[in-house]
Amino acid sequence: MSSKKYESGQLSSILDSLFKQKTSGFLSLETQVDSWQNQRSCILILRQGALVYGDINISQIPNNKQLCKMLGEELNPGLINAALSVASEKTGNFTSIKESVKLLCRMRVFTWQEVETFIANKVILILERSLPYPGIAQWQQSRDFDLDYDEDNHGLNWSEIKEQLVQRQQKWESYVAHIPDMNAIPVVTAQQKQIDNSQIIEHLKNSVDGKSTLIDIADKMTKDPLIVAKNYFNWANNGWVKFVQTPMAIAANQTASKSQPSTSAVDDRSQDRENLPIVLSVDDSPIIQTTIKRALQGQYNVLLADKAIDALVILNQQPVKLMLLDLTMPDIDGLQFCKTVRQIPEFKDLPIIMVTARDGLLNKAKGHIAGTNKYLTKPFEPDELREVVRQYINN
Numbered sequence: 001m002s003s004k005k006y007e008s009g010q011l012s013s014i015l016d017s018l019f020k021q022k023t024s025g026f027l028s029l030e031t032q033v034d035s036w037q038n039q040r041s042c043i044l045i046l047r048q049g050a051l052v053y054g055d056i057n058i059s060q061i062p063n064n065k066q067l068c069k070m071l072g073e074e075l076n077p078g079l080i081n082a083a084l085s086v087a088s089e090k091t092g093n094f095t096s097i098k099e100s101v102k103l104l105c106r107m108r109v110f111t112w113q114e115v116e117t118f119i120a121n122k123v124i125l126i127l128e129r130s131l132p133y134p135g136i137a138q139w140q141q142s143r144d145f146d147l148d149y150d151e152d153n154h155g156l157n158w159s160e161i162k163e164q165l166v167q168r169q170q171k172w173e174s175y176v177a178h179i180p181d182m183n184a185i186p187v188v189t190a191q192q193k194q195i196d197n198s199q200i201i202e203h204l205k206n207s208v209d210g211k212s213t214l215i216d217i218a219d220k221m222t223k224d225p226l227i228v229a230k231n232y233f234n235w236a237n238n239g240w241v242k243f244v245q246t247p248m249a250i251a252a253n254q255t256a257s258k259s260q261p262s263t264s265a266v267d268d269r270s271q272d273r274e275n276l277p278i279v280l281s282v283d284d285s286p287i288i289q290t291t292i293k294r295a296l297q298g299q300y301n302v303l304l305a306d307k308a309i310d311a312l313v314i315l316n317q318q319p320v321k322l323m324l325l326d327l328t329m330p331d332i333d334g335l336q337f338c339k340t341v342r343q344i345p346e347f348k349d350l351p352i353i354m355v356t357a358r359d360g361l362l363n364k365a366k367g368h369i370a371g372t373n374k375y376l377t378k379p380f381e382p383d384e385l386r387e388v389v390r391q392y393i394n395n
Helices: 011-021 064-075 080-091 097-106 112-130 158-174 198-207 214-221 225-237 247-258 263-275 286-296 308-317 334-342 361-370 382-394
Strands: 002-006 025-031 040-047 050-055 135-141 185-188 241-244 278-282 301-305 320-326 352-356 374-377
Touching (some): 011 025, 011 040, 011 050, 025 112, 040 112, 050 158, 064 097, 064 112, 097 112, 158 286, 198 214, 214 225, 278 308, 301 308, 308 320, 320 334, 374 382
Parallel strands (some): 278 301, 278 320
Antiparallel strands (some): 025 040
């Protein structure tokens, strides 16, 4: 079994490499984030270069009967036990996962489409909480898990999974006013008499302990974290809950404040940053802005603006070398803003990279007409972003 430590944003590249090798086996992941009380583990299973299964339980990879029972309890709980009994009598001691699922599909306990959708959703939840963070990946080559889908033996659709991850990220961003991220910890801020729903009172009493993150609460409820987040966002709007940093993050900040560097060291770092090429990122998503700043900091002085008017102020006050521009902003369309900037003589040669979740030839053509130099589609890898910025700033 080979083990590899990876940095934030690099897990996608590891997966892409395994897909290209068309290999079969188990990819065990241990996500490592300093601010978490407990590190999270999960497993992804590939078959002939295709992703076919994922689970947060890495201690026991399900065999055919365990997987079929799990699928049945989720998709057809009233029939699964009887169906498994009949299937066992028909086939005896059968061990093939694919054949076991196929038999239950023939018995109409569930369909291949239902199975694929259910497992794809499990994989999406795993990747959502794993892709943005650093961790350790362990790969074990194996052909023991023989699941694939339908008669054509395909795997999960990787392009569709990535598209759904982007859509989910956009939903998370819509909650950022109260929920900074899925790992934030809710605390109750209202008295019971102020909450007009007894079920909510009971849930908050049982689930909100000042230690459990939103992800922990969702896992305990066996629910999609986004569904849980929607409820908590509404409760935060009502003033019933608020979100705080994890205890370890608070402790880390307290430790840092006790060992502040000298004023001269701060001045030196500030001066070094000012000497770096300036990159302006214009995006109304705090998550995307944080991702961009983390990817570029150290090599560039990254300035952030969430509105076009603020971006214009920075452009007129700072020697910006390159602008990263979101296509959709609250005050103006990104393409229109790009045209406006290009009409200002001193910015006619400024490299402008359009960063957006949209894709397709039509959008790229519109971006080219508006005056963009390149089109970068979310989600992107930090290395990809750094290479694009390096190319245009060096030129």
